[in-house]
Every structure is written in C-alpha cells, then in structure tokens.
Amino acid sequence: MLYTLFYSPGAASMAVHWMLIELEVPFETVLVDIDQSQQRNPDYLRLNPSGRVPTLVIDGAPYGESVALMLLLAERHPGSGLVPEPNSPKRAEWLQLTLYIANTLMPAMRDWLYAAKDGNPDGAAAVKALAQKRISLVWDDFEARLEDGRPYLMGNTFGVVDMLAIMLMRWSRNMPCNAIEWPRLRAYIDQVCARSSFGDLCDREGLPAWPA
Structure with missing residues (x-):
C-alpha cells in the first residue's frame, strides 16, 4: 500500500x-501552500478538480473529501480500533455521530469561515x-455526551470521530463559539491533544501548541 497525502x-x-x-503505516506528504494558491495549480487540479485539500493518492489513484478518506482508510486497515467493527453494538452510534459531524458541523464551519467568499458579502x-x-x-451536544465522564466521544475508545472533532474544535479557536469555553469539552480537548500522535502531527505540520 502506497499513500501520498497532499495537505495544508x-x-x-x-x-x-x-x-x-x-x-x-508508511506514507508520504506533499505540502499544498494555500496562501500561495497552490491548490489552483493545474497539476494539483488534475488530482483534485475541486481545488481543495486533502487529496490522498492511494496506489496511484487520487481521492478527496476528508471524512470519506478516513472511512476508506478504516476499511483498508481493519482491526485498527479507530472505528467500531461492522458487527459491533457501537457501529450504528458511530455512523450517526460521524455523519452528524460531516453533515452538520463541517458545513457550519465552512459557512462561518467563508461566508463572504462563498456568498454575497452583504449577507455574510x-x-x-x-x-x-x-x-x-x-x-452543547458534545458537552452533554461527555457528562457521564467518558474520555472520548464514543466512550472509552479513541477513534475517527475524535480526530475529526478535535480538528474542527481547533478551527473554532478564533471564533466567538470557541470550543474550549465549554468546560467538559476543554477537559476532553486537553486529554486528546496530549496524545503523542497529536504532538507528532503538529510537529510535522509546523502548528503551534493548542490549546494554549
């Protein structure tokens, strides 16, 4: 299996x-400098006509959409523990939560971040x-979910929904609805971001420590 991730x-x-x-798993990364509009480079558009990141090239074929890529990776690496197995009692809850993040949270984030760019600036x-x-x-929903003391959104097991949620919570850091203002979410963020893999991720991407 050969993976190449085009990322920003x-x-x-x-x-x-x-x-x-x-x-x-072994993988390579290619930086796409959005500040320099490299996502609009013809070479990149041949891989991802939408001009967005990520693109994951798998055995020579390019694919996009972050949630879809994570589901695909989970299928390609069964037994990873990052998603409930198909016959698990947790599978239905996991599907529901994953699609909730993809269909409700991610579009709202884009609307906030790109209101003036994607639509009429007068209505931004x-x-x-x-x-x-x-x-x-x-x-609010996540805060209530964590009320029972569970360490992760799905209970006792870290996985795909946590990686998606933390990424989006980080996006909120400069918004009026900053996730760290919710007390249980703040504790959850601190715990998940203490994982060595998150530190490795930030080092690789050159990101400052979060939350401060």
Missing part, C-alpha cells in the same frame, strides 16, 4: 494526516451568525 497545515487534511500517523454577517449558532449547538 491545519486544514481539512489535518484529521487524515493524524489518522495515517495513528495507523503507523447573517450567514456567520446562523453558522455560529449551529456550531454552538453541536458543542
């Missing part, structure tokens, strides 16, 4: 990069206000 530090590629580290403030409300409701 801290972007949507971050969770895929983290998963590759957790899987302890209203779009951001609605996105902030939607993000805050997800943090």
